[in-house]
Amino acid sequence: MNTLVEPPPEEQISPSHRAERETVERLTAGRDQIIAELAKVIVGQHEVIEQILITLLAGGHCLITGAPGLAKTLLVKSIARIFHLKFQRIQFTPDLMPADITGTEILQDTGEGRKMLFVRGPVFAHMVLADEINRTPPKTQAALLEAMQEHQVTAAGVRHKLEEPFFVLATQNPIEMEGTYPLPEAQLDRFIYKLVIDYPTRADLIEVLRRTTAEDLPHAENILTPDELTEMRRLVRQVIIAPHVEELAADLLLRTHPDSEDAPESVRKYVRYGASPRGAQAMVLTAKARALLAGRYNVSTADITTVVKPSLRHRIILNFEGEADGLSTDSILDHVLEAVASVQKQTRTREG
16 A cells, blocks of 8 residues: 655754755646646647656656657747756757767967867757757767766867756657668667657647647746756655565566566567666656655655656567567556556455
């Protein structure tokens, strides 16, 4: 059973804890306001919006897959505006070079003579939208790796720190395969989430037409600051998670491996490689962010099961048979969730 941790009495709260609680309350109160601001410019996509907010609170990077024209760029740009984050968009193309992302050194005249000066690239921003990241060669894709992992760029042997908070949200087009370069598995593993944006419903499509063909286009307003977002990211890691919830995350991850004795039949048959330990870290961290976003101070089992697909769908590699049969990693994860739920039900029955 999931229980909520009650906060201590007011007189026992230290000033630092009181400030943290106020931050959590501000986040909880601001959640609806954030969603309302995004609703001005984005029609529908409520689940995707919540998942991107979870990604920001968890301090990770996000990969967004969707067909053209589904407002992926507008969504990311609007979120950056709400949090008052410096935003940069990089359009990935086959001729894009690594220096076009990270920056380059140029020879410039100064008062002390000619010197090599580093000119910062577009990666020096709080939020970087890597648009159509699968349309550029691996050498340029790899230029993001150091920035994503280390939050720094190295040029001519000199390290340049990136601004904090720093996020990379990359998009890729799933329907254009000609002239694209699939991301290597090691680079996919750097993304804490992989989100899928679906086509709008008929009602949502009509609403999109009404808003985007009018004279005045809506835009989102600033609500929070980068410093507040940084503080919220720090609080996410303080959210409590019980041992049995951690065990659930570990069991779910291990069941994605075909050589595991507890793996479902579909995993044994169709999966070549299961999710890496980063997948378990992603589940726990984003589950903490989800709990905090809901105003809770502990992680529930529902938090874990909800974040399984966005955390693991890009970390599972199907074998040839799985690809030939047209299976998706989401369907494999459905079987994993069913297997774990069945074991839990049997355990409760025996204990009861």
